[in-house]
Each structure stands twice: as C-alpha cells, then as structure tokens.
Amino acid sequence: MTSGKPMRILVVGAGPAGLFFSIIAKRAIPTATIHIRERNPRGVTYGWGVAFSESAADALRPAAPDVIDALTAETRHDRMVVSLDGVGVPVKVGRSHLNARWSLLAILEEFALDAGVRIEHDCDAAVTESDMAAWDLVIGADGVNSQTRERFAEHFLPSVELGSNWLAWYGTPKPYPPSIILQNSEYGVLMVHASRFSAEMSNFTVEVGQETFDRLGFAGMTEDESRELCERLFSDSLDGAPLRSDHSPWFQTKFISCARWTHRNLVLIGDALHTVHPSIGSGTRFAMRDAVYLTQALDSANWDVEVGLKEFQRVRKPVADAFQTAAKRSIAWYEGLPSRTITHPTKFALEYLMRTGRVSYRDFRRENREVVLGYERDLR
Ligand SMILES: Cc1cc2nc3c(=O)[nH]c(=O)nc-3n(C[C@H](O)[C@H](O)[C@H](O)COP(=O)(O)OP(=O)(O)OC[C@H]3O[C@@H](n4cnc5c(N)ncnc54)[C@H](O)[C@@H]3O)c2cc1C
Incomplete structure (x- = not known):
C-alpha cells in the first residue's frame, strides 16, 4: 500500500483463520485483491460441531459484528454435565455457542465472497517461493498439518509435540448437553466430550490413553470396527443411539508452536502456526484472533508488509503463548487421567x-453452591 498500488494478498487455506482474515482485511482495504486457495471442494470439510464461547465471541465481535452475530445465532449452552461412571453432576459454566463445522465455514465463506474475496476450491497448493515473489503478502492458513510450515521449517523453526492420548471425533443423533463423560472400565479409563451442536446432532469425541487404546486393539481396526466398538463401550450413555463417522480415524493431537512466525512476506496464522487442544474448545477462536491481530498490525503499519508482520509477532505472541500455557495444563490433566x-x-x-x-x-x-455444599457434606 505504501507504493500506492493496490495490494495483492494470497491466502492458502479456507478454514476459520484464512476466511476471517480475508473478510476483515478486504473490508479494511477494499482495493486489495485477496485470493484464497483451498484444497477441498466447496462445502467439504472434516469434523462435527465446534464450540465458540461467549467470551470468544465478545473478543472477536468488534472486528466484524455481523459475522460474529451470524456465528452465534444457533445452539447455546450455559450448563454442562460432568459425569463419572454414570453419575452426572450438572454445573454452571460460561455460555458457549456451537455450530456444525461445515455451517461455520459456509457462513464465513459467504461473508468473504460478499466482501469481494476470490476463493479457488479444489486447489491443493502449499505456498512456494514463486508465490512469495508474485504476491505482496502471503498467508499460510493451511491448518495443523500445514505443508507451508514444513516447507519453510528452517525459517519458522516449528516444534511439534504429539499428545499421548488417542481421540476419535464422532457425531451422534442423541442430544447431549455439553458433557464430559468418564468411565472406569476393565480396559482402563474411557472419556468422551459430547455436546449438541444442532437440532439433529451432537459431537461425541472419544479419548483414551495409550494402554487402553492397546488393550482394546483399536490400532488394528478399521474405522467402522472402531466406531462399532465405541458404540458398545458407551451403550449406557448413548441409550441405543448410533455413532456416525465422518472420516473419523483415531489421532493423537499435535501441539504446535513456532519460534518465528514470518519469513519475508509470508506469515503463518491459525493451527498452521500454533495449536491449543480440542479439550479446551478454543482452536477456532484462537485462529480467528490471529486474523484480527494480523489485520490490526498491518493496518497500524499502513499495510507496509515488513513492518506490519514484525508488529504482528511482537503484539500477538505473548498473548498466544499465555493461552498455549493454559492449553498445556488442560492436556496434562487429560493425559494424567x-x-x-x-x-x-x-x-x-x-x-x-x-x-x-x-x-x-x-x-x-x-x-x-449447591453442588459444592453437597460435596463438602460428603467429605465430613
Ligand atoms: C476433535 C476436534 C474437536 C475440536 N473442537 C473444537 C471446538 O469445539 N471449538 C473450537 O474452537 N475448536 C475446536 N477444534 C479445533 C479447530 O477445529 C481448529 O483449531 C480450527 O479449525 C483451526 O482453524 P484454521 O483455519 O487454522 O485451520 P483449519 O480449520 O484446519 O483450516 C485449514 C484449511 O486449509 C486447507 N488446506 C490444507 N492444506 C492445504 C493445501 N496444501 N492447499 C490448499 N488448502 C489447504 C484445509 O483443507 C482447511 O480447509 C477441534 C479440533 C478437533 C480435531
């Protein structure tokens, strides 16, 4: 922008980070060309519902109130049930909103198109040196397995830690309030994070430690066999409702951080740059906050890319590092269970x-109060 020519921005990845950045950047500099490359066809993604806390919505709202209102119009909860071996304790928690991941992306994509962003689907292409030469600013928003991060690893200096628990992300038609379900079994501890995210469906994410994973023999099973075994293991809780799989393989979480966030005119945001953990239900908000900080930093530098990217890392990194520290405590708690x-x-x-x-x-x-008083009575 400092040269007076309209700016050209390439974004790789149409997830929450890439789409939200494109919306707010295009609104900030309407003359810019913003082009997103996304490897999936339109409407195709992974996973089920994602939670979005009210506090996250409040923090993001000033950047694009209409977008955040659209994302928080649906399912809301302010209570959850923490359940141990079939005994549920209802507790009050901060309000959260849930959306199916596909509907969250469809909403963001609609706003991006309305703003004048170009989105090219079916285009699997991580960032290259020639992209960096051809565009003024290049954003790597290609998610947790970012090829952009790996291609330029000697500049970003990423650290990738693999979680020791195994997770599988299913859906179920049983309407669950947000729930953490812990079941002691002959195979070890079985955990589930469940929550209704639409009128028809709930998330049902199963989490087990390595020993339980081995005892149950999940490593040698197909996705369908694993799903059927999980239905049997959690049959009391599911009350006969089925589990649905949507490419739901077992996975171990990757905890990612990068020592450097930028390389010349290339910057990483969202899961490509750093992750939290599904258990704290905040990865989407974390990714979208990167988009806000990045746009603000560039805006404050009058869209001078070199100055703006330095400012982004300077201002955002301490906040993001503190959030990752909280996420690490959550991971350690789950992995210790x-x-x-x-x-x-x-x-x-x-x-x-x-x-x-x-x-x-x-x-x-x-x-x-009532829950705690009951507990304190039990201890006497
Ligand atoms: C089991 C589970 C449960 C979760 N629950 C929650 C929750 O409740 N709340 C929450 O906030 N977060 C949750 N998350 C985390 C959340 O999904 C992510 O943190 C968030 O999607 C990160 O956004 P992103 O845009 O950085 O990456 P992504 O959403 O992963 O988007 C990256 C995009 O880049 C595209 N891409 C990748 N490579 C290429 C390429 N080479 N070329 C072109 N395109 C490419 C991908 O197709 C994808 O569309 C959960 C995650 C998991 C695994």
Whole structure:
C-alpha cells in the first residue's frame, strides 16, 4: 500500500483463520485483491460441531459484528454435565455457542465472497517461493498439518509435540448437553466430550490413553470396527443411539508452536502456526484472533508488509503463548487421567473446571453452591 498500488494478498487455506482474515482485511482495504486457495471442494470439510464461547465471541465481535452475530445465532449452552461412571453432576459454566463445522465455514465463506474475496476450491497448493515473489503478502492458513510450515521449517523453526492420548471425533443423533463423560472400565479409563451442536446432532469425541487404546486393539481396526466398538463401550450413555463417522480415524493431537512466525512476506496464522487442544474448545477462536491481530498490525503499519508482520509477532505472541500455557495444563490433566483413580463425581467436576488454572475453587463454589455444599457434606 505504501507504493500506492493496490495490494495483492494470497491466502492458502479456507478454514476459520484464512476466511476471517480475508473478510476483515478486504473490508479494511477494499482495493486489495485477496485470493484464497483451498484444497477441498466447496462445502467439504472434516469434523462435527465446534464450540465458540461467549467470551470468544465478545473478543472477536468488534472486528466484524455481523459475522460474529451470524456465528452465534444457533445452539447455546450455559450448563454442562460432568459425569463419572454414570453419575452426572450438572454445573454452571460460561455460555458457549456451537455450530456444525461445515455451517461455520459456509457462513464465513459467504461473508468473504460478499466482501469481494476470490476463493479457488479444489486447489491443493502449499505456498512456494514463486508465490512469495508474485504476491505482496502471503498467508499460510493451511491448518495443523500445514505443508507451508514444513516447507519453510528452517525459517519458522516449528516444534511439534504429539499428545499421548488417542481421540476419535464422532457425531451422534442423541442430544447431549455439553458433557464430559468418564468411565472406569476393565480396559482402563474411557472419556468422551459430547455436546449438541444442532437440532439433529451432537459431537461425541472419544479419548483414551495409550494402554487402553492397546488393550482394546483399536490400532488394528478399521474405522467402522472402531466406531462399532465405541458404540458398545458407551451403550449406557448413548441409550441405543448410533455413532456416525465422518472420516473419523483415531489421532493423537499435535501441539504446535513456532519460534518465528514470518519469513519475508509470508506469515503463518491459525493451527498452521500454533495449536491449543480440542479439550479446551478454543482452536477456532484462537485462529480467528490471529486474523484480527494480523489485520490490526498491518493496518497500524499502513499495510507496509515488513513492518506490519514484525508488529504482528511482537503484539500477538505473548498473548498466544499465555493461552498455549493454559492449553498445556488442560492436556496434562487429560493425559494424567488414565493413571489416576477418581471416585467422586463432584471432585471430578471440580478438577475438570479448574484444570487450566483459569477457574478457582472460589469461582466454582460461587457459581455452583449447591453442588459444592453437597460435596463438602460428603467429605465430613
Ligand atoms: C476433535 C476436534 C474437536 C475440536 N473442537 C473444537 C471446538 O469445539 N471449538 C473450537 O474452537 N475448536 C475446536 N477444534 C479445533 C479447530 O477445529 C481448529 O483449531 C480450527 O479449525 C483451526 O482453524 P484454521 O483455519 O487454522 O485451520 P483449519 O480449520 O484446519 O483450516 C485449514 C484449511 O486449509 C486447507 N488446506 C490444507 N492444506 C492445504 C493445501 N496444501 N492447499 C490448499 N488448502 C489447504 C484445509 O483443507 C482447511 O480447509 C477441534 C479440533 C478437533 C480435531
């Protein structure tokens, strides 16, 4: 922009990070050309529902109030059930909104097209040196397995830690309130994160430690066999409802961070740059916050790419690092569960809500007085 010529921006990846950046950047500089390359066909993605907390929505709303209103119009919850061996403890939590991932992306894509962003689907092409020469600014928003990050690894210096638990992300028609379900079994601890995200469907993410994974023999099963075994293991909770698979293989989470965020006119955002963990339900918001910080940094530098990208890392990194520290505490708590014995459902609820260090016993007691009083009585 400093040269006076309309700016040309290439974005690789039409996930929440790439789409939200494109919407707010195009609105900030309408003369810019913004082109997104996305490897999937339009309307095709992975996964089921994603949670979006009210506090996340509030933080993002100033950047694009109409977009955030559209994303928070659907399913809302402000209570959850923490369940241990079939005994559920209902607890009050901050309000959250849930959307099917495909509908969240469809909404963002519609806003991006309305703003004048060009989206090229069926285009699998991580960023190359020639892209960097051809475009003023290049954004790598190609997700957790980013080929852009890997291609330029000697500049971004990524660290990738593999989680020790195994997860499979299913859907089910049973309408679950947001729930954490822990089941002690002869195979070890079985966990589920479930939550209704539309009138018809709930998430049902199964999480188990390595030993349980091995004892149940999941490694040698097909996706269908795993799904059927999970239906049997959780039949009491599912009440006969089926699990649905949508390319739901077992996976271990990748905890990613990069020492450097930019390389010349290329910058990474979203999961390509750094991840949190599905258990804290914040990856989408984390990715979209990157988009906001990046646009603000570029805007404050009058869209001078070199200055703006430095500013992005300077301002955003300390905030993102603190959030990743909280996510690490959550991961450690989940990964420690298989080797522990928890017998009291309220103690489990308490630990769950305090696991990142962001909710204190006092906060929990204030919001859930009756639950805590019952627990304190049991301890006497
Ligand atoms: C089991 C599970 C549950 C989750 N639950 C939640 C939740 O409740 N709440 C929440 O906020 N987050 C949740 N997340 C995390 C959330 O999905 C991610 O953090 C978020 O999608 C990151 O956005 P992104 O745009 O950075 O990456 P992505 O959403 O992964 O988007 C990247 C895009 O880049 C495209 N792409 C990749 N490579 C190429 C290429 N070479 N060329 C072109 N395009 C390419 C991909 O097709 C994709 O569309 C969950 C994740 C998992 C695995």
